[in-house]
Amino acid sequence: MLTEERKQRILTDIEHNGTVHIRDLTVQLAASESTIRRDLGELAKEGLLRRVHGGAQKISSLRDEPGVQEKATAHTTAKASIARCAAEMVQNGDLIFLDAGTTTAQMVPLLQGKDVTVVTTGVDNASLLADYGVKTIMLGGTIKPLTKAIIGAAATQQLAQYRFNSAFIGANSVHIDYGCTTPDPEEAATKRVAIGQSAASFILADASKFGNVSFAQIAPLASTTIITDDFAAIDSEFTKLDNIKEATF
Amino acid sequence: MLTEERKQRILTDIEHNGTVHIRDLTVQLAASESTIRRDLGELAKEGLLRRVHGGAQKISSLRDEPGVQEKATAHTTAKASIARCAAEMVQNGDLIFLDAGTTTAQMVPLLQGKDVTVVTTGVDNASLLADYGVKTIMLGGTIKPLTKAIIGAAATQQLAQYRFNSAFIGANSVHIDYGCTTPDPEEAATKRVAIGQSAASFILADASKFGNVSFAQIAPLASTTIITDDFAAIDSEFTKLDNIKEATF
């Protein structure tokens, strides 16, 4: 990773989120704390961002949006390392499906510069992808207000037109018997179709999701690869499976 | 491998990826580090790329691009009053089409609480609409990176399924002979279809857009209602038309 490349990605990040955390950057950019600190220091000297304790923030933004901000900070490091592990599954030339959600959103910066085409149901993810210059196709349909995901019959119909090399799916709960589940049946249906259209599919779920059950099943445990962050925090009934990966960064 | 051939491939690479690494180039071009360095040095001297430690990068990337940020701050007050005038055209129960763009985005807060369903091609507008709790349907298709608008055949096909009470369209230029125009033919096509599917259609254009011409026509002047902000700043050949409205707030 080139120094300048790193700095640009930091700037893109900061442009989009308002703030960046050093801890996250070390994961996203695969660099040491020292390096990130140096980068931030130099960028701050250039007046391109403002250095603050633990990270940096946009230079002129007077008001921060606490709404998304807060949600994004929950389990960020876990999500970032899961995303990094997932992004390593992506190859140049791939056509991939990216689910809506904050975990999958973390993958977006890691796709920058790669020659991939991404199909997504997440409105915000689509916007992010466009910012990062990734070729993006958005599915059409009704927007679910809370998660800003496209759902419904129209979306699943469009999905059927595509074949993906891999699908990256977020899940609310992972249970040993009931598999991967999520509260909204319509969202579950969309995810299920996406998995069906993919040669390989990955469920992204941090340790806090394990052992719970939500209403609608996305997929049984065995049919996908699960990527998570911390084996130590998960019951061994999961960790002994062979289709579960621990992200180690 | 000829020198010029090498340089050409370096430039193609950089154009495509934004950055190149010397280590990668030595492999791809089967040349030594020194050779690549010399090539890069010469190309840099010609101003065709910027040399950085470990490689090179595209000359004018993210760093100095004006981006959406600047465009959004320009003419905000004008856009706000235009949007307010446009929003008054919306009735409860309507199904409306909302174009992508910063002007139409200003309408979103004004739709809050109304019983309308909005169909949009703008990714950011869709996100905004969802935030404001407006029933939203997003068209699917390829995302145009710069404007984050959905374009292409898939989008126009979906549009054909809907009939709108009104369509609110942004335009780059309004000319007395050439009508409303915009630079991208694909975007123009989408807007045109939306207008065709609407009982009433409104072009939102602030005073600075008048008198110019862009490449692709959206609609002739007579076929829509034009909403603008300041009659005083516009040539009288426009203001005497009967399908132009001045937003006064």
Place this chain on the structure above:
DNA sequence: ACGGTTTTTGACCAATTGAGCGTTTATTTT
């Protein structure tokens, strides 16, 4: 084979990086 160019090689210097460590700042506990 010859003159000019391109490429390789090796030596030396500069830049970048990641880890360690004592200090400062923030957060939690008492």
Place this chain on the structure above:
DNA sequence: AAAATAAACGCTCAATTGGTCAAAAACCGT
């Protein structure tokens, strides 16, 4: 509010990597 704990900071340093330069070798069309 004060103390204890945990993060984050800035600093130095060794190691790696990239950069420059010049001489030698290989290449090319004539």
